[in-house]
Amino acid sequence: MTPEKLLDAVEGFSTPLFVYDLDAILDRLSLLKKLFDGRFGVSYAIKANPNMGLLRALQPQLEMFDASSILEVRRAIATGMKPEFISFSGPAKRKVEIHEAVDLHVGELILESLSEAEEASAYAQSKGLLQPCLVRINPLHVPRKFGASMARTASQFGIDEEQMGDALPQIAELAGLNLVGFHIYSGTNCLDPEAIAENFENFARIFEQAQAQTGIEVHRLVFGSGFGIQYLPDETQLDHEALPALVNPIVDALLQKPGFEKATCNLELGRWLVGPFGWLLTRTISEKSSRGSEIRTCDAGFNNHLAACGMMGSVFRRNWVFQNISNPQGKTSAYMLVGPLCTSIDRLAVDVELAEVTVGDVIAIEGSGAYGLTASPSRFISHPEPREVTYHDGRFTDASETERHPLTTLPA
Amino acid sequence: MTPEKLLDAVEGFSTPLFVYDLDAILDRLSLLKKLFDGRFGVSYAIKANPNMGLLRALQPQLEMFDASSILEVRRAIATGMKPEFISFSGPAKRKVEIHEAVDLHVGELILESLSEAEEASAYAQSKGLLQPCLVRINPLHVPRKFGASMARTASQFGIDEEQMGDALPQIAELAGLNLVGFHIYSGTNCLDPEAIAENFENFARIFEQAQAQTGIEVHRLVFGSGFGIQYLPDETQLDHEALPALVNPIVDALLQKPGFEKATCNLELGRWLVGPFGWLLTRTISEKSSRGSEIRTCDAGFNNHLAACGMMGSVFRRNWVFQNISNPQGKTSAYMLVGPLCTSIDRLAVDVELAEVTVGDVIAIEGSGAYGLTASPSRFISHPEPREVTYHDGRFTDASETERHPLTTLPA
Numbered sequence: 001m002t003p004e005k006l007l008d009a010v011e012g013f014s015t016p017l018f019v020y021d022l023d024a025i026l027d028r029l030s031l032l033k034k035l036f037d038g039r040f041g042v043s044y045a046i047k048a049n050p051n052m053g054l055l056r057a058l059q060p061q062l063e064m065f066d067a068s069s070i071l072e073v074r075r076a077i078a079t080g081m082k083p084e085f086i087s088f089s090g091p092a093k094r095k096v097e098i099h100e101a102v103d104l105h106v107g108e109l110i111l112e113s114l115s116e117a118e119e120a121s122a123y124a125q126s127k128g129l130l131q132p133c134l135v136r137i138n139p140l141h142v143p144r145k146f147g148a149s150m151a152r153t154a155s156q157f158g159i160d161e162e163q164m165g166d167a168l169p170q171i172a173e174l175a176g177l178n179l180v181g182f183h184i185y186s187g188t189n190c191l192d193p194e195a196i197a198e199n200f201e202n203f204a205r206i207f208e209q210a211q212a213q214t215g216i217e218v219h220r221l222v223f224g225s226g227f228g229i230q231y232l233p234d235e236t237q238l239d240h241e242a243l244p245a246l247v248n249p250i251v252d253a254l255l256q257k258p259g260f261e262k263a264t265c266n267l268e269l270g271r272w273l274v275g276p277f278g279w280l281l282t283r284t285i286s287e288k289s290s291r292g293s294e295i296r297t298c299d300a301g302f303n304n305h306l307a308a309c310g311m312m313g314s315v316f317r318r319n320w321v322f323q324n325i326s327n328p329q330g331k332t333s334a335y336m337l338v339g340p341l342c343t344s345i346d347r348l349a350v351d352v353e354l355a356e357v358t359v360g361d362v363i364a365i366e367g368s369g370a371y372g373l374t375a376s377p378s379r380f381i382s383h384p385e386p387r388e389v390t391y392h393d394g395r396f397t398d399a400s401e402t403e404r405h406p407l408t409t410l411p412a
Numbered sequence: 413m414t415p416e417k418l419l420d421a422v423e424g425f426s427t428p429l430f431v432y433d434l435d436a437i438l439d440r441l442s443l444l445k446k447l448f449d450g451r452f453g454v455s456y457a458i459k460a461n462p463n464m465g466l467l468r469a470l471q472p473q474l475e476m477f478d479a480s481s482i483l484e485v486r487r488a489i490a491t492g493m494k495p496e497f498i499s500f501s502g503p504a505k506r507k508v509e510i511h512e513a514v515d516l517h518v519g520e521l522i523l524e525s526l527s528e529a530e531e532a533s534a535y536a537q538s539k540g541l542l543q544p545c546l547v548r549i550n551p552l553h554v555p556r557k558f559g560a561s562m563a564r565t566a567s568q569f570g571i572d573e574e575q576m577g578d579a580l581p582q583i584a585e586l587a588g589l590n591l592v593g594f595h596i597y598s599g600t601n602c603l604d605p606e607a608i609a610e611n612f613e614n615f616a617r618i619f620e621q622a623q624a625q626t627g628i629e630v631h632r633l634v635f636g637s638g639f640g641i642q643y644l645p646d647e648t649q650l651d652h653e654a655l656p657a658l659v660n661p662i663v664d665a666l667l668q669k670p671g672f673e674k675a676t677c678n679l680e681l682g683r684w685l686v687g688p689f690g691w692l693l694t695r696t697i698s699e700k701s702s703r704g705s706e707i708r709t710c711d712a713g714f715n716n717h718l719a720a721c722g723m724m725g726s727v728f729r730r731n732w733v734f735q736n737i738s739n740p741q742g743k744t745s746a747y748m749l750v751g752p753l754c755t756s757i758d759r760l761a762v763d764v765e766l767a768e769v770t771v772g773d774v775i776a777i778e779g780s781g782a783y784g785l786t787a788s789p790s791r792f793i794s795h796p797e798p799r800e801v802t803y804h805d806g807r808f809t810d811a812s813e814t815e816r817h818p819l820t821t822l823p824a
């Protein structure tokens with residue numbers, strides 16, 4: 001989105017402000033669905049960005065919503081999605097959540113353990129239901145070049161590959177469950193097409209093994225995509241055009257194997273779809289020269305964007321991509337950008353090159369469409385909640401979900 | 413609080429649950445006020461824990477509330493505190509916040525920069541008011557043994573010590589402001605009494621210099637305490653009994669200097685007062701043996717306690733102090749405790765020794781009274797909001813502030 005357009009949003013909705021470009025996101029979704037020529041449906045991981053305006057726009061174009069809590073299931077249903085097109089994953093589902101999901105007839109319960117399977121089966125049976133489910137498997141190996149990786153070491157997610165032989169046949173036998181397939185999500189935020197293909201090849205091998213161990217006719221396979229996006233200035237975008245040549249043969253070979261003839265595949269993702277088309281816009285409140293640094297304080301800090309401040313799993317804080325949209329052509333120099341919080345760890349960027357920043361300028365933080373607002377401690381130090389706006393068909397719409405009561409609002 | 417008592421709270425309010433022991437906190441406050449024999453009043457930093465139940469209990473015993481946003485000022489007023497006993501600090505005060513603070517007649521506006529001083533002065537003048545204020549100073553040096561330290565390097569907080577000579581006389585001249593004193597908060601979470609005393613000695617030297625540069629009659633000095641608490645198993649508590657012998661001579665000497673005869677001193681703190689008397693209680697939802705680790709998933713993760721998960725400024729994640737309050741006498745072994753989030757970074761503890769943990773057990777996270785709920789991304793993945801309860805005079809009271817609507821609640 002151009003700086004001018006982003007400034008229009010600020011004009012209408014003040015700062016701090018999250019802007020989501022639904023037009024671009026929907027274009028990206030079409031592109032994705034064409035890319036693999038029908039081999040993959042798309043399952044959107046709500047956790048990446050659960051904004052209702054965004055979910056409602058995505059819903060008609062999606063095969064599935066993946067919910068990672070029962071409250072995310074309710075969000076998906078609130079968009080008008082039929083429960084049969086909702087999957088429910090998560091490593092610590094409470095009994096009440098499993099029961100509600102079964103009662104709602106969610107299409108795919110993603111089982112993370114044998115005990116979860118037993119709970120769901122018993123409950124479904126007590127209600128005279130047969131709950132469709134997938135088993136999530138946790139691979140032993142994940143290729144390098146993935147960000148957060150759930151394999152190799154101990155993990156709370158799914159059934160470990162080396163325990164499949166033991167657990168899968170037991171789950172397949174459970175009377176209240178209809179085991180329809182398998183699910184793997186083993187690593188995130190990968191920018192290397194060959195590493196993604198290597199990962200999918202490993203998935204295919206495990207899926208085949210899981211089918212052999214259970215003897216089921218597979219209806220669904222979920223490939224956790226791990227497709228990454230650019231966060232840092234020196235990163236490149238994932239070359240998604242390179243993926244089909246690498247990935248399609250893997251899928252085609254798998255689907256010809258016995259037991260897979262009726263299988264359909266879904267790509268599960270969130271970040272890649274929405275991340276690049278969201279911005280956090282923050283206004284500079286004051287300026288200070290301190291010990292060789294030009295500091296600009298902003299009205300958003302880690303309370304509004306934990307990940308951009310390097311506090312969400314990063315070992316070292318590195319600057320994301322920032323732009324001074326109020327003065328895009330200005331002469332650049334180095335700034336320290338900090339948030340409004342009374343703590344010295346509230347740093348947005350250190351030594352970041354920006355077009356000259358004066359008080360009142362609006363800074364855009366790129367790559368903020370996923371894991372932004374809801375992944376941040378927005379109540380910390382009681383600053384006003386950022387608003388969220390969507391951009392669609394040339395118009396901005398307020399999509400904020402925060403209650404606007406006296407303890408969270410300020411006059412404009 | 414005993415395990416039995418904590419379990420009573422769970423019985424009444426489910427999990428995840430923050431419990432704040434107001435009786436213990438009020439005892440600690442009395443202790444603090446006696447400790448220095450009247451030399452210090454106490455200013456509670458609301459940011460540490462802004463729960464209204466807690467603030468209301470503290471209010472009658474406090475000299476001041478320190479608010480770090482205008483919404484925290486409103487919280488303080490909502491307790492019944494007179495605005496004259498509220499200070500307002502923060503490195504990025506918006507104009508509307510400064511104006512509201514002046515209109516409310518807050519007792520001490522803590523000025524972080526010359527431009528903030530000019531804004532406040534101009535506004536106060538336009539309303540025919542004289543706004544009392546302190547200048548915050550950012551020292552060049554902070555002793556070792558402090559946690560987050562705001563000195564030595566570039567900082568957004570206050571006026572750098574080396575710029576005082578330039579800025580302070582200008583602020584003292586501003587017609588809408590009444591400069592009544594100075595404020596320093598330069599480091600947090602220190603467990604060493606001698607380092608704290610050394611820090612205060614540096615404060616005293618700077619305060620003296622600031623008085624000389626402005627010629628004011630000092631009425632108020634704020635000492636940011638930096639008093640630390642134990643978070644890690646191998647840490648000790650701060651030996652607060654050792655402080656008076658080290659600190660009192662510094663204060664007494666300062667108050668005999670010209671210009672300081674009418675000065676009163678406040679200790680500003682939050683963590684030391686409330687941190688040790690809060691617990692996050694979380695229930696184990698499932699168990700898994702994975703690659704040599706005994707994993708227990710819990711219904712609270714970094715969505716409810718960012719700091720305990722090592723994601724709030726820590727370079728390395730280290731285990732806090734955990735207790736299995738459902739089985740305190742059980743045989744101990746090592747566990748990995750994880751939260752309910754669909755991300756591998758959601759780890760509460762790794763290789764932590766706990767009395768045998770089975771599904772349904774309640775785990776207490778110690779040291780959770782400060783920087784807990786509001787400093788955590790509680791909306792992440794739409795898990796139910798933890799409740800907050802206070803314990804006072806033998807009774808638990810629901811002090812939750814979350815709206816209980818369908819997207820944030822589950823049946824018990």
